[in-house]
Amino acid sequence: MDLGKVEDFELxxxxxxxxxxxxxxxxxxxGSIYIQCLLAAGFTGRLYAVGAxxxxxxxxxxxxxxxxxxxxxxxxxxxxxxxxxxxxxxxxAAKGVKVVQIFSAGFSESGSDEGRxxxxxxxxxxxxxxxxxxxxxxxxxxxxxSGMHLxxxxxxxxxxxxxxxxxxxxxxxxNFAEAGLARGINFSKVVSFGNGCDLDSIDFLEYFAVDPKxxxxxxxxxxxxxxxxxxxxxxxxxxxxxxxxxxxxSTEAGAETxxxxxxxxxxxxxxxxxxxxxxxxxxxxxxxxxxxxxxxxQYLPRVxxxxxxxIAGIGGAGGGACVAACDACLSKGLEVPPLAxxxxxxxxAILPPDGSIFRNPVDVGAVALFRGLKYLFQxxxxxxxxxGIDVLIIDTPISQLIGPLSEQGFDAVLDTFIALSKAQxxxxxxxxxxxxxxxxxxxxxxxxxxxxIPVYSTFDRAAKAIAHVVQYWKFRAEIDEEAA
Amino acid sequence: MDLGKVEDFELxxxxxxxxxxxxxxxxxxxGSIYIQCLLAAGFTGRLYAVGAxxxxxxxxxxxxxxxxxxxxxxxxxxxxxxxxxxxxxxxxAAKGVKVVQIFSAGFSESGSDEGRxxxxxxxxxxxxxxxxxxxxxxxxxxxxxSGMHLxxxxxxxxxxxxxxxxxxxxxxxxNFAEAGLARGINFSKVVSFGNGCDLDSIDFLEYFAVDPKxxxxxxxxxxxxxxxxxxxxxxxxxxxxxxxxxxxxSTEAGAETxxxxxxxxxxxxxxxxxxxxxxxxxxxxxxxxxxxxxxxxQYLPRVxxxxxxxIAGIGGAGGGACVAACDACLSKGLEVPPLAxxxxxxxxAILPPDGSIFRNPVDVGAVALFRGLKYLFQxxxxxxxxxGIDVLIIDTPISQLIGPLSEQGFDAVLDTFIALSKAQxxxxxxxxxxxxxxxxxxxxxxxxxxxxIPVYSTFDRAAKAIAHVVQYWKFRAEIDEEAA
Numbered sequence: 001m002d003l004g005k006v007e008d009f010e011l012x013x014x015x016x017x018x019x020x021x022x023x024x025x026x027x028x029x030x031g032s033i034y035i036q037c038l039l040a041a042g043f044t045g046r047l048y049a050v051g052a053x054x055x056x057x058x059x060x061x062x063x064x065x066x067x068x069x070x071x072x073x074x075x076x077x078x079x080x081x082x083x084x085x086x087x088x089x090x091x092x093a094a095k096g097v098k099v100v101q102i103f104s105a106g107f108s109e110s111g112s113d114e115g116r117x118x119x120x121x122x123x124x125x126x127x128x129x130x131x132x133x134x135x136x137x138x139x140x141x142x143x144x145x146s147g148m149h150l151x152x153x154x155x156x157x158x159x160x161x162x163x164x165x166x167x168x169x170x171x172x173x174x175n176f177a178e179a180g181l182a183r184g185i186n187f188s189k190v191v192s193f194g195n196g197c198d199l200d201s202i203d204f205l206e207y208f209a210v211d212p213k214x215x216x217x218x219x220x221x222x223x224x225x226x227x228x229x230x231x232x233x234x235x236x237x238x239x240x241x242x243x244x245x246x247x248x249x250s251t252e253a254g255a256e257t258x259x260x261x262x263x264x265x266x267x268x269x270x271x272x273x274x275x276x277x278x279x280x281x282x283x284x285x286x287x288x289x290x291x292x293x294x295x296x297x298q299y300l301p302r303v304x305x306x307x308x309x310x311i312a313g314i315g316g317a318g319g320g321a322c323v324a325a326c327d328a329c330l331s332k333g334l335e336v337p338p339l340a341x342x343x344x345x346x347x348x349a350i351l352p353p354d355g356s357i358f359r360n361p362v363d364v365g366a367v368a369l370f371r372g373l374k375y376l377f378q379x380x381x382x383x384x385x386x387x388g389i390d391v392l393i394i395d396t397p398i399s400q401l402i403g404p405l406s407e408q409g410f411d412a413v414l415d416t417f418i419a420l421s422k423a424q425x426x427x428x429x430x431x432x433x434x435x436x437x438x439x440x441x442x443x444x445x446x447x448x449x450x451x452x453i454p455v456y457s458t459f460d461r462a463a464k465a466i467a468h469v470v471q472y473w474k475f476r477a478e479i480d481e482e483a484a
Numbered sequence: 485m486d487l488g489k490v491e492d493f494e495l496x497x498x499x500x501x502x503x504x505x506x507x508x509x510x511x512x513x514x515g516s517i518y519i520q521c522l523l524a525a526g527f528t529g530r531l532y533a534v535g536a537x538x539x540x541x542x543x544x545x546x547x548x549x550x551x552x553x554x555x556x557x558x559x560x561x562x563x564x565x566x567x568x569x570x571x572x573x574x575x576x577a578a579k580g581v582k583v584v585q586i587f588s589a590g591f592s593e594s595g596s597d598e599g600r601x602x603x604x605x606x607x608x609x610x611x612x613x614x615x616x617x618x619x620x621x622x623x624x625x626x627x628x629x630s631g632m633h634l635x636x637x638x639x640x641x642x643x644x645x646x647x648x649x650x651x652x653x654x655x656x657x658x659n660f661a662e663a664g665l666a667r668g669i670n671f672s673k674v675v676s677f678g679n680g681c682d683l684d685s686i687d688f689l690e691y692f693a694v695d696p697k698x699x700x701x702x703x704x705x706x707x708x709x710x711x712x713x714x715x716x717x718x719x720x721x722x723x724x725x726x727x728x729x730x731x732x733x734s735t736e737a738g739a740e741t742x743x744x745x746x747x748x749x750x751x752x753x754x755x756x757x758x759x760x761x762x763x764x765x766x767x768x769x770x771x772x773x774x775x776x777x778x779x780x781x782q783y784l785p786r787v788x789x790x791x792x793x794x795i796a797g798i799g800g801a802g803g804g805a806c807v808a809a810c811d812a813c814l815s816k817g818l819e820v821p822p823l824a825x826x827x828x829x830x831x832x833a834i835l836p837p838d839g840s841i842f843r844n845p846v847d848v849g850a851v852a853l854f855r856g857l858k859y860l861f862q863x864x865x866x867x868x869x870x871x872g873i874d875v876l877i878i879d880t881p882i883s884q885l886i887g888p889l890s891e892q893g894f895d896a897v898l899d900t901f902i903a904l905s906k907a908q909x910x911x912x913x914x915x916x917x918x919x920x921x922x923x924x925x926x927x928x929x930x931x932x933x934x935x936x937i938p939v940y941s942t943f944d945r946a947a948k949a950i951a952h953v954v955q956y957w958k959f960r961a962e963i964d965e966e967a968a
Contacts, residue, residue, distance in 0.1 A: 028853070109803075112773060137839075139801065153887060169804025171797075171881075174919075178883060182920045221613065222807060248807040251814035259961030260841045263802030284720075285815075286944055287810065304675065314656075319593075319745030320653025323706060323732040324770065330735035354566065354590030355621075357744045369512070395657075403637060433659075436666045438922045460770055 006302050009207045011098055012134070013143040013189050015075035016045045019066055019095075021088060022079035023049035024102075025057050030079035031104055032057070041156065046074065065091060072096040074087075077140060079103040079151075082118060086125060093129040100126065102135035103151070104171075108263035109137055109197055116262045120264075123197045138194025139170035141381035142177055144187055145213070150174050154181060156402050162215035163184025164208040164296055166201055169248065170191060172220045176287060179280045184449045185294050186206070188213040190334045195263050200225065202233055209237040216297045218290055220246045223264030231275045238280035239479055242297045242472045247272045280475040282468045289464060296465035297472070299454040300427040304336045306388040306470045308463075309360050309383045313377060314413065315400025316366030317363060321459075322357055325393060328459035332467040336360055347379055360389075368401070368413065377416050384426050391466055393459070398431040398440050414444060418451040430455045431462045456483060490853045493691045495582050496618070497627040497673050499559035500529045503579075505572060506563035506587075507533035509541050514563035514587055517539070517635045524638065527631035549575060556580040561624060563587040563635075566602060569620075570609060570778065577613040584610065586619035587635070587654075591746035592679055593621055607681045619679025621746060622678030623654035626661055628671055629697070634658050638665060641686055645776055650685055650745050652677060652706045653732065660704070668755050668933045669778050672697040684709065693721040694959040700781045702728045702774055705738075707748030709772055715759045722764035726781045726956045729765050731756050731776045759946060764959040766952045773948060776940060780949035781956070783938040786910040789874040790818045790954045792947075793844050798860060798897065799884025801848030806841055807941075809852035809877060809915070813945035816951040820844055827870045831863055844873075852885070852897065861900050868910050873884055875950055877943070880916040882924050898928060902935040914939045915946045 018038065023029030029381065035049055048069050049062045051461035056062060063069050066076070066088065075093045078085060082104045083145055092100055107119035117135065126133050134140055141148045143159040152174040161184055167173040172438040173192035180187065191204050201221055208214045218236065224230040234243050249258030258264040276283045284290045310325040326336050337362045339347070348359050352370070359364035362383050368376040384392040394417060402410050421428050430448060434441035434457055445455045456462035502522065506515030513894070519533055523542055532553050533546045540546060543877050547553050550572065557579045562569060566588045576584055590604035610617050618624055625632045628641040636658040647669055652658040657676035664671065672695065675688050685705055692698045701721065708714040718727050730865065733742030734753040742748040760767045764933045768774045794809040796802035810820050823831070825842045836854075841847035846867050852860040866875040879900060886894050905912050914932060918925035918941055940946035 006567070013815065090872055104838070110838065152884070162967065163835045167804075169807070171801030172804035172808075174801065174884075175804075175881070179917065220804070251811045252811035253814050253820045254807050255812045257803075257841065257843060257845055258807045261807055261847075286812070286942065288942055288944075317653070317655030317658065319741075320651075320656035320732065323742045323745055324656075326738035327732065328733050330737050336737045346880070354588070354594065357741065359741060359744060363745075372717070394875070397659070400636070400658075409780075435664065456825050458770065458772055462773075463593045471826045473685060 004045045006207065006210055009073055014146045015099070015148070017048065017071060017073050018043070018045055018077060019050050019073045020050040020064065020070060020077045020079070021050045023062055024051040024053055025055050025062070025237060030151060034077050034079060034264045035060070036344040037149040037151055037153060038147060041147040041149040043149065046071070056114065057304050059269070064413040066095055067091050069095065075099045075101065077103065082106045084134070085123060088292065089125050089129055089131060092131055095400065097131060098132060099132045101138070102133060102138040103139060105137040107136045107197070109261055111260060119195065119197050122475050126198060133198035133377060135194040136197065138192040139173050140192055142187065142190035143192060149445060150177060150190070150192070151176065153378065154178050157186060158399050159186065161188050161344070162213065163298060164214040165190040165210065166193070166204045166208070166219040167191070168196065168201070168220055168222045168264065169182050172287060176220070179287065180291055180294065183291050183295060184445060185291065185298060202226065202230055205233050205237060209241065214241065216244070216294060218244045218294050220248060222248045222258035222262050222291070226376060227275070231279045234276070234281045235279040238475065240312045243281045244284055244290060244293050244468070245276055246286065247364050248347040250285070280472070280479070282472055284468070288461065292461050292465040295454045296469045298351055299449070299452045300469055301425070303390055303466070303469050303473050306467070307337050307388055308334045308335060308388045308393055308466065309339070309362070309391070310393045310395070311362050311364060311380055311383060312358070312395040313363035313365055313395050314368050314395070315370060317400070318365070318395065319357060319397045322361035322363050325361055325395065325459045328463040332463040334463055334467055334470070337388050339383065339386045340388060343382055346382050350375060351377055373412055373416050376413070377409070377420060381423060384420065384428070387422055389426065391429065393429050393431055393462055396430050398432055398437040398444070400438060402437070410440065414447050417448065417453060419458070421451045421453055428453045429462050429466060431455055431459050490691065490694055495558055495560035498626060498630045499583070499596060499632070500565050500776065501555060501557050502527065502529055502559045502561060502663070503532040503534050503557045504549065504561045504563070505534045505542065505552060507541070507546055508535040508537055509539050509546070514635060517565060518561050519544070521633040521635055521637060522631060524637060525631040525633040527592060527633065529630070530555070543601055548631065550579055551575050553579065559583045559585070561585045561587070566590045569625035570605060573609050573613055573615060576615055580592060581615060583618060585614045585622070585624040586617060587623060589621040591620045591681070595744060595807065600965040603681050607669065610682060610928050618675065619678040620681065622676040623657050626671065633862070634661060634674070634676070636662065637661050641665055641670060643670065644697060646697065647671050647782060648695065648701050648756055649674040650677070650688045650692070650701065650703040651675070652704055652748065653683070654678065656704045658770060660774065663771065664775055664778065667775050667779060668929060669775065669782060684715055686710065689717050693725065698725065698727050700728070700778060701943055702778050704730045704732060704774070706732045706742035706746050715763045718765050719761070719763040720957065727762055727765045728768055728774060728777050728781070729950070730768045730770065734769070737955055764956070764963070766956055776945050776949040777952040778952045780940045783933070783936045783954055785909070787874055787911060787950070787953050787957050790951070791821050791872055791874045792818045792877055792950065793823070793846070793870065793875070794877045794879070794894060795846050795848060795864055796879035797840070797847035798852045798879070799850055799881050800853060801884070802847040802879065803841060805879045806845035806847050809845055809879060809943045812947040816947040818947055818951055818954065821872050823867065823870045824872060827866055830866050834859060834862055847852040857900050858894055860897070861904060864900070865907060868904065868912070873910065875911050877913050877915055877946055880914050882916055882928070883922040886921070886924060894924065898931050901932065901937060903935055905935045913936045913946050914948060915943050
């Protein structure tokens with residue numbers, strides 16, 4: 001397969017036929033898990049099981065070898081011991097296979113000469129046979145639209161998403177897909193490429209750059225083979241789509257571990273940081289930060305600046321939250337400027353004088369509890385519409401609201417946020433701890449998602465996510481200026 | 485009241501009689517909320533309601549004024565507008581009241597001359613009458629043992645705890661108490677002192693230092709009146725009990741907000757950091773970090789050093805987690821040293837060669853899924869018993885274990901951890917994301933709490949908490965050395 005064209009690449013995510021090598025009646029075998037997951041995801045192509053012992057499972061025959069399948073195969077998922085794989089490639093070529101995805105490990109990441117040699121031989125043989133490889137040592141592809149799936153049972157994503165994720169680690173791939181879905185991230189495509197002996201991060205980056213389904217690109221990388229080219233590609237991609245990169249192995253011991261994990265070659269974290277920044281990419285340091293940033297890019301419109309307003313005290317006792325929110329924002333490079341004199345004067349006319357704070361942060365002094373929700377809408381609207389403000393963070397302490405607000409209902413608070421989001425154009429972000437109120441938190445998250453309002457569990461995480469979005473749109477503004 | 489002796493202070497947390505001023509048949513009024521919470525907490529003393537409109541509620545008469553109560557009162561909780569409070573103090577003196585806790589706001593934190601003057605007058609009058617004040621602008625005292633309670637409904641703590649918490653913010657007080665209980669923190673006593681016009685952080689710090697029920701002290705502060713004395717007291721206290729301090733208003737805008745919140749006077753964050761470090765206190769930067777550190781001190785035994793071992797891959801695909809855990813530990817000042825040659829050789833004899841990592845982190849290559857749990861105990865025991873290791877972190881991905889382990893059950897994995905904890909003396913820490921598996925996560929947290937194993941949701945949070953404990957025991961070792 002050439003992969004010169006987008007259509008070639010589409011075969012990876014929308015294959016017509018897939019064969020899983022290593023399936024068996026034992027449902028715990030990795031090949032069996034792949035088949036179960038593909039079936040559960042409603043894979044839209046034709047699916048074949050291949051396993052040395054034959055038999056039948058899931059209503060499918062298990063073919064004893066690939067060649068026994070009575071039609072050509074586009075895509076093969078390999079989960080058998082490494083020693084059988086070189087011979088399998090001949091079968092693949094005979095069946096017209098285009099892409100071989102290899103779960104099996106024990107290649108260059110083992111650090112042994114034998115593993116390295118085997119990987120070299122695999123790569124060479126695949127090239128000679130015209131086969132493309134994803135892996136080895138990877139969990140492969142996830143595409144909610146086609147039903148291509150990772151070997152982990154997960155809830156089904158509703159509809160098609162706009163987030164692509166490129167990942168060197170199988171565990172992080174599945175964890176990010178699973179956690180992302182639970183957080184409201186909607187994926188276009190996900191790919192885990194492990195040791196990346198053939199297709200690697202740059203190939204997928206280039207494809208996602210032109211994939212019309214993808215608007216945001218996340219990546220977990222432990223190393224890249226061609227650093228300068230990688231940076232050049234990111235710089236091009238970032239002009240139209242945000243690229244968020246989590247670099248694993250940023251410490252010395254982490255880098256040594258990465259080399260045992262995916263045979264990644266270390267380079268200093270400072271070099272990565274500088275290169276990514278210059279290329280306009282967003283650098284994050286953990287799975288949570290990656291999810292937080294992705295969510296912000298998915299939900300928020302273009303952000304014009306870094307000036308944040310904060311609303312706290314909806315349920316009373318908001319002073320501590322005001323201080324904490326301020327500290328969180330400033331420590332992430334955001335500003336929390338005082339509101340305009342006029343805004344403050346108008347706030348003072350609405351809010352109770354004792355127990356409120358008017359500077360920004362604004363402590364609304366339990367106004368929703370004591371005076372009703374329309375008195376909450378007004379100060380929030382005044383605050384976000386202040387000409388010196390770019391983003392509004394709303395502290396929403398569920399446990400302080402749910403009991404006392406039983407009459408109007410907590411949902412009415414959320415309706416107020418949604419109304420505010422519709423009444424003006426600036427982005428809103430909600431901060432709320434899920435602790436003790438997990439069910440209400442999840443319901444809130446889902447409801448606010450409809451209005452493009454992301455929910456974060458702490459001020460620190462919200463502030464960091466907003467700062468990433470601010471950084472990206474600043475880069476875009478500079479690019480646009482250069483071009484003008 | 486003198487407060488020179490511990491017994492005097494005990495009256496604050498174990499009063500014989502409490503009157504709440506500002507109670508009414510309207511259950512939304514703050515005074516009414518206090519009474520409901522005290523009743524729900526099973527307050528062990530005698531409780532009286534006082535409100536201008538009189539009447540009856542909760543089966544209690546509402547006295548029209550304090551003097552009408554037919555017995556002496558130890559402790560008064562005040563939730564009426566500020567303008568009535570000076571006169572109330574005369575009633576308090578007449579009834580033999582020792583301590584007046586004031587929820588009402590609008591004093592020095594308002595920034596107005598009137599508010600400042602009123603607070604000065606309040607303080608002077610209370611001193612002349614021999615009354616001690618907690619507040620104003622505070623939510624007061626929580627003591628699970630006596631049923632003294634904050635004005636927020638919360639689940640009841642089982643038994644007496646060892647954690648005291650001193651807090652300048654009412655919101656943070658209630659949030660930390662509520663979140664702490666949910667995380668498994670058990671409190672001895674909690675106090676919110678707001679503007680601290682009389683009793684303040686140093687007073688409570690000195691009391692908790694000698695309180696036999698308290699072993700760990702947490703604090704949220706926005707400012708202190710006598711910095712040098714504060715540092716001196718902490719240095720003395722830290723010799724026997726860990727003191728964890730979250731300083732709010734660490735940024736310029738945060739400090740300005742703090743002054744509107746509790747009239748705190750700002751001093752630079754760098755000065756705080758240096759002073760706290762020198763005094764042997766642990767400095768944290770958020771509610772979550774405070775809870776994480778407190779939990780670590782509550783559960784973990786004395787830690788001898790900063791050398792961490794990491795186990796991942798129980799459910800397979802642990803390589804990415806190994807890298808992430810390594811990066812998290814090193815970035816927090818912990819070490820992840822390679823295991824001894826002998827340990828590594830013995831691990832290699834047990835673990836599958838392909839897909840495992842032996843360096844430390846140790847990726848056990850899904851050994852629990854494929855070979856059974858006794859093969860999990862062995863590598864964990866070898867790793868933690870390595871002479872170069874002080875602490876073991878175990879990555880426990882619930883969603884990767886719960887389905888595949890249906891035969892043995894996920895509980896059997898936790899039993900393995902508990903058995904390991906009993907089989908040797910070094911501390912164990914579990915990292916596990918609650919996302920998608922909140923119910924199982926909570927059950928796990930409770931079960932492991934019995935064996936003194938804390939659970940953190942991310943590597944970053946676990947590593948930070950461990951680093952705090954390491955720092956404290958290093959300080960203690962230096963103190964012990966000086967003394968020897």
